[in-house]
Amino acid sequence: MSGVWNYFKIESEDSVKARCNVCKAEVPRGGKNRAMFNTTNLIRHLRSKHLQQHEEYTAATRVTSLKQPTLSETFKRKEKLPQNSDKAQQITAKIAEFIALDDQPLSVVENVGFRRLMEHLEPRYELPSRHYFTEKALPALHNKLRGHLQALLTDVPAFGFTTDIWSSSVCPMSLLSFTAQWIDSQFNLQHATLQAQNFRGSHTADRVREAIEGMLNSWGIDKPRVHVILRDNARNMVKAMDDMEVKSVGCVAHTLQLAVHEGLLSQRSVIDALATARKIVGHFKHSPLAYSRLEDIQKDLKMDVKRLQQDVQVRWNSSLYMLQSILEQKRALSVYAADYSLPATLTANQWTLMEKTAEVLAPFEELTRDVSNPTASAADVIPAITDYYYNNNNNNNNNNNFLYF
The missing domain is CATH 1.10.10 (Arc Repressor Mutant, subunit A)
Structure with missing residues (x-):
């Protein structure tokens, strides 16, 4: 529709005249029937009587004409692009x-x-x-x-590497990952995962060494440029690095995991408390009715409606999250236990033990998250461990009745 109709209106489609919206004058539409109607008289009326409106109409028409595609352009737009375009x-x-x-x-x-x-x-x-x-x-x-x-790595004088063997969660296979870190010419920390290859068969030190040496060779990195390799504390990884004659250090996060498991989560009282907590959480996980009842209790107590978190026994931080979720819902669980049955109950001593365990694990979880950050470096690890060491010693001096590491 022409833009001129922004300034005119008609009573019906068959009207021979249009009324001007500005001066209310009636202007002929150029004929006595619809086949002969046009907008020439309307445009002339604007040009002779309403200069400002005519300029607006002209500008709008110019923009519209620029946007109007040609016939050839219209057909071209319907053609499929060649795949090699x-x-x-x-x-x-x-x-x-x-x-x-x-x-x-x-x-x-x-x-x-x-x-x-x-x-x-x-x-x-x-x-x-x-x-x-x-x-x-x-x-x-x-x-x-x-x-x-490859071009970025060519002129780098020294690298730090991280390697680990991990299992896929979606298929039965092991992967050997190899990540490089280096400082560029602007003294910025850079990192890139060079490879994550399928690692079949036995994970012996010899096979690990051969695989890592193959990765270094494929990227053209000779051993003198290997500053250090970060690895876990498994014996095969330690021996593989020694056989390669390169410097290596154990992963701080893995060391923390070993410390937590051997120092705290291996204690019988803690194991029993976690097993009981696991049964309680499993009860709500597998019973929609039980969870709906707990949800109603949370609402009655004006508490936030939250689900209890199930832990994974091989991940100690998930055990912490489970403890924290149960401790947060202690009141709601107590009310629930008064009206409905649970597969297990926690004693007063176990509640206290769980509170102490969560209190001890919290700094380890925070430190694990900090050192697991992609940009973490020794500059983050050393102060964090030093700070935790002094704080932990001060806490131990004030509380000599609980667990030490």
């Missing part, structure tokens, strides 16, 4: 980055919602198959990043 390759590369950076499954390119999104954003783009991303797009992205990283 710059535009299509750029979009494909961004999708590959999306999959890699956000840990998306390769099947995302086959999902209906994702395909509709791409169709809406760029109708001319034809989304390649999952096989294309697996065989070409992602390997191309990997090679590009590896080449960029």
Whole structure:
């Protein structure tokens, strides 16, 4: 519709005249029937009687004409982009980055919602198959990043490395990871995961050494440039580093884990209290009815409605989170136990023990989080341990009846 109608109105579509919104004058529409109607007289009226409105109309028409595509442009917009065109390759590369950076499954390119999104954003783009991303797009992205990283590592005089063997949570396989840290020319800390390769078979020291030496060789890093390798405290890792004749140190977080397990969580009284707490949490985890009753009690007591957290026995920090959640809901659990049955009950001594255990574990959990930060360094570890040591000694002097490490 022409923009001139912003300044005129008609009684009906068949009206032979239009009324001006500015001066209320009636202007002929150029004919006696709808087939002959036009807007020429209306535009002339604006130009001769209302100069300001005519200038507004002219400016708006000019913008609209600039936006109006030609017929050839309209047909061109409906054509699919060739896969080898710059535009299509750029979009494909961004999708590959999306999959890699956000840990998306390769099947995302086959999902209906994702395909509709791409169709809406760029109708001319034809989304390649999952096989294309697996065989070409992602390997191309990997090679590009590896080449960029290889250039960065060439002139670095010394590296610190982190390595670990860990198991995948989604498939039965072990991975050997290898991460490099270095200081660039601007004295900024940089880090990059060089490899995370499948590590099959026995985890002997010889096989670990061979794997790490292979990684160093593949990146062109000779041993004199290896400043130190951070590893866990397992004997095979220690021996592998010694056989490689490189400096290595144990992971502080792993050392803390060993200290917590051997110093506190191995004590029979703590084990029993945790087992009882685990049964209580499991009762609510496996019974929606029980949880709904606990939720009603929390609301009656004006407490925040929160779920109890189940621990994983191999992760000591999850045991701390379980203890904290139970201690927070002590009142609600006491009311619940008065009306309903529980698979186990905590004694007064166990409640006290749990409070003390959570109090002792809290600094270890905080320190573990600090040293596990991607940007953490020895500058964070040494002051934190020193501070904890002095604070812990002061606390022990004030409380000689509980657990020491």
